[in-house]
Amino acid sequence: MAETRSDTKGGWRGGGAREERGGDSLDGVAPEVVLKLMRDMLLFRRFEERAEEAYAIGKIGGFCHLHIGQEATAAGTIGALRKDDYVIGSYREHTQALAKGLSPNAVMAELYGREDGCSRGRGGSMHLFDAEKCFMGGAAIVGAQVPTATGFGFAIRYRGEKRIALCFMGEAALNQGAFHESLNLAAVWKLPVIYAVENNVYGMGTAFYRVSKTDVDHRAAVYGIPCHVVNGQDVLATYTLFMRLADEVRNGSGPQYVEIRTYRFKGHSMSDPVSGTYRSKEEVERRTEEEDPIRIVKERLFAAELLDQAELEEMDAEARRIVDEAAKFADASPLPDPADLYDSVYAQTNEDGRLFLDGRDETPRASG
């Protein structure tokens, strides 16, 4: 262990067959990649903390679901994808959007409901989009994104492209019929989709086992879809698995299914207490203490001497700087113009007839 560590460090600082040897203590993941994952997760954490503050002072409204504690499930999965791979998530998707390359400014502005938001303020926390970056939502009906993602896979196969689609869902979505109908379709047509279930134990206030007579891990096996389980608090294990799966799916393996075991450190949404009716304070404190994905990778980086306290603080300061900037940007961004209310309901305004029946817009303008 001792040698490996110093080897790595030397390797990382320059010269030598660094990755191979460096890999020994980092599951063979290149040091610069590990550091990037660390940087991403720190940013996600600070971003969500800032969103929490902004919500508390009324800058953000509606429903807001934080990903704190689950950062590795975004960094380690999307981090293994290509720019043109499609990603779709549920309403708990802030960090997934950031992982797919959306700017913290655009995401924060969206949470603030501003025109510069990634959805021009129309979507909000649950509906983040960036068509160019192939971040496809932001779906707030539990399980409803599963057919959609299956359609991305269908289009990829139809066109013979080399992309893949990644579909996130919470474990509670497994009890939606849409999940079953979609996985069968994906299996029948061998579609290039990875179905990633973030099992954070609870669906809102309900533990999965209380309402489900099945295990999450092998749920897709009945469709002949390969099933995998990974510790979602370990970003390196997650990243390593998804590198492999993305490659397999890209090369025609057909759909794959992953249970990512993780834990939600905060309440279901801003209105839900962190602990209470469905889980104890002790449970939350223990798991938050033991299973913080950031602490876990940090310790591995320290152990591998790829990072020290000073560098970490620098990294953290940078993350805080970015979210401060994002909050400022959001605050400064203009509100959407009410005159644009009817924009982008439709992509095409037909020459005849009324598209809008509220009598306030007989001749809808071309939509934006």
Next chain:
Amino acid sequence: MAETRSDTKGGWRGGGAREERGGDSLDGVAPEVVLKLMRDMLLFRRFEERAEEAYAIGKIGGFCHLHIGQEATAAGTIGALRKDDYVIGSYREHTQALAKGLSPNAVMAELYGREDGCSRGRGGSMHLFDAEKCFMGGAAIVGAQVPTATGFGFAIRYRGEKRIALCFMGEAALNQGAFHESLNLAAVWKLPVIYAVENNVYGMGTAFYRVSKTDVDHRAAVYGIPCHVVNGQDVLATYTLFMRLADEVRNGSGPQYVEIRTYRFKGHSMSDPVSGTYRSKEEVERRTEEEDPIRIVKERLFAAELLDQAELEEMDAEARRIVDEAAKFADASPLPDPADLYDSVYAQTNEDGRLFLDGRDETPRASG
């Protein structure tokens, strides 16, 4: 074999420990029961043939789905239940209704759309009901009866009754989300329901394997529900299994799942040719020849010398007499009175307000 047979015959004609020994060549099913199953299936066959004729001459309208070739799946399953057990089926349910004790007269009259029909002419071929006999439908949306049956099971458990619920569906219904959501619920609450899948190979013109990446037999295993497979052309095997399952479920085993392997001898509905785009004439002829459930049990009865040609012809004449009578009864039954059009849309007419908005019935009468 030889001895057994003569023993049985002797046994059946009177004296001796008949059933035990008679059972040897009849899977231990009592001779009188086997004869009853035979009689039922003959009646079902003749009934469906008569329905086919009546449809051809326009006495029956709409959709009409025959059960010819699948008679054993009704006789052998429902034959193992009690009067107060609930049964619900799909739109292919004529013989299931007869097996549950509805009179051929009432069922035929329903197909004819007459007031004496078991649904007063409102339901037709796809919607046969008899609340008293616990025959609960007749559901024409594929898979939609699965949640309903699960509700029967829920009510039984809620009241602590000793009944069970039997839910029929075709194999294609396994691709409906409703099936999955329901089986999970039944498993979570250990509901007394038997889910019986009549796998007749095709859903309309589509072979199951063409659109499904899974086997029918173990489809419920993922919910921890025991799965069974039985040859649905063998009424004795079917009856024996359902006697056992009904007993287990009645005594608290929770839900059970059965794949009943069978084959549809006729077209999907009256408008669908027997063979063509999706199955060959040869296939239908071979399977009709080899797998006729009536011929199979007949031969066993002949072999066991529990029945001879003369008795068979007598039995068949009786079946034909019953369906002739049913057709006459249906023909003679009055059409529903158009004045009753609004009856039984609602069970309770509220004192105020309009229940019907077509302006033709401002003060709906109390419904029948």
Next chain:
Amino acid sequence: MAELTYREALNQALTEEMERDGAVFLMGEEVAQYQGAYKVSKGLLEKFGYRRVLDTPISELGFAGLGVGAALVGLRPVIEFMTFNFAFLALDQLTNTAAKWRYMSGGQFKVPIVFRGPNGPALQVAAQHSHACETYYSHAPGLKVVAPATPADAKGLLKSAIRDEDPVIVLEGELLYNMKGEVPENGEHVVPIGKADVKREGTDLSIVTHGPALHLALQAAAELEKDGVSVEVVDLRSLRPLDAETILASVKKTNRAIYLEQGWPFGGIGAQVASIIQEEAFDWLDAPVLRVTQADVPMPYAKNLELTAKPSLERTLRACERVLYRNGRAGR
């Protein structure tokens, strides 16, 4: 009488009816251990236990259909949809089973089931969570639909719905749960399904409305009173059965009407009511019946856009002025 919130009134109705009739049970997401996503079922698990208060998986189609099956054999289920936005997934079971089993069987079955939960836009919950679903349920014969706007009506209508022999959709208002009002405490306080309620009497103009929009209607009436306009406010309370007689009586008195609702215009409740009014009170109308609805767009998230999209006092007053011909003829 006691002052209760709308939420407490619903909770009382559930408690009283479950105590009265052992066949009544409550089922839905988070209704038991979590005490209800909106706490309407607070305390019921403790009172009645898991046998009668059941948490479900997120399987709207499945548990809605299960409820219908249970009702067909004599139980009286109350199915909570966490919000009606999620009930699109269950619509087949409501429309094709609950609404049809009785008719298709020639009257052999009763389907005494209640589907309830918050309906309509709340605050900035965006397009997928802001549906006003009135039309989806009122359109099909076989269902009954009520939409209480006050604590007293919430208690009385939910109790009537639970006692009714037919499937009843109870559309609650998420923004009403904290609203306080006087509620009769006695266990026999029921509000008849199908009876509209004139929440304010007037002579110059009728504002017909239902659900949360009632409070906007009352605001508008108060405003107009300052200009000496006497507005009658008719709260339908029930959408099906629809109390056309009360609506027509009001319009025949005032000769002018607008319909105010939280939902979309196309095929909305206002379209149905306007159509009845012009058909049956044609000769009494001094102006067309105008409608104030949600803007005909998916609900945007941004606060200012949402405000623009929702029916406002200003839009309501403008519609009233148009039918009062305050500035020229109404209509277009």
Next chain:
Amino acid sequence: MAELTYREALNQALTEEMERDGAVFLMGEEVAQYQGAYKVSKGLLEKFGYRRVLDTPISELGFAGLGVGAALVGLRPVIEFMTFNFAFLALDQLTNTAAKWRYMSGGQFKVPIVFRGPNGPALQVAAQHSHACETYYSHAPGLKVVAPATPADAKGLLKSAIRDEDPVIVLEGELLYNMKGEVPENGEHVVPIGKADVKREGTDLSIVTHGPALHLALQAAAELEKDGVSVEVVDLRSLRPLDAETILASVKKTNRAIYLEQGWPFGGIGAQVASIIQEEAFDWLDAPVLRVTQADVPMPYAKNLELTAKPSLERTLRACERVLYRNGRAGR
């Protein structure tokens, strides 16, 4: 021009558009190997192969949603529902995804998808198979809805729907599939979405209608002509966008109107149209706008009951006479 059945016209539209644009594909139950439950897709599998003509399992929610996903990334799916009765199961994907993705993303996506299939009552197929679903789709902004009543409109509107950048619901008529009519053969025959068509000119009364009911309207017009009544028949063809201008022009000419449709009354298309007419042509109306709809009951199986429930020539004529004041005032 060629004489084609409505079915053949739809088949031609599909063939031409699939030949024109490789992004167009057809998916649904029985559409490929079986050649379509109603044979609308006859021959398409042979022409285009399994890559572009796909049989699905009976998973309406799943394959409808899959289609939406494919459309979001640039394909142009045509999803066939064997009948719209089964689309209740898919409504969430149409209402919450297809109709909302563009708006919620601030206009980043187009959703060029067509959902088509037979809609409305056929012959004695009973309550679960006889839904006229117009209202369920027209109510929500984000969707477009068309309902062709003739072979020429069927071809032209389906082609326009496939080329449209938004989700379009194409409501076909099961009883129209065998109907023959002249259809322009050239590949560019498109009927603009949103344009109503005056199928018959008249001066005394407007019958506004859509879908299969058009033919009943024309029958009624012919009957009334014998009494010297000149009836104008307006076929909406598109429900959303809704060609209010053509309706209003007709009513301002005839001063009298009825709406005739195959569906239920509550929140029906007729309610929406009557509401618009009285709002925007109030001063032109000599009588209330009456509606002729399906009886407000689940469709019964028995032939004689079904006939009573469906809009009939006799009921249509009675409504016309009422707005013509042939026997006393209209309305009630």
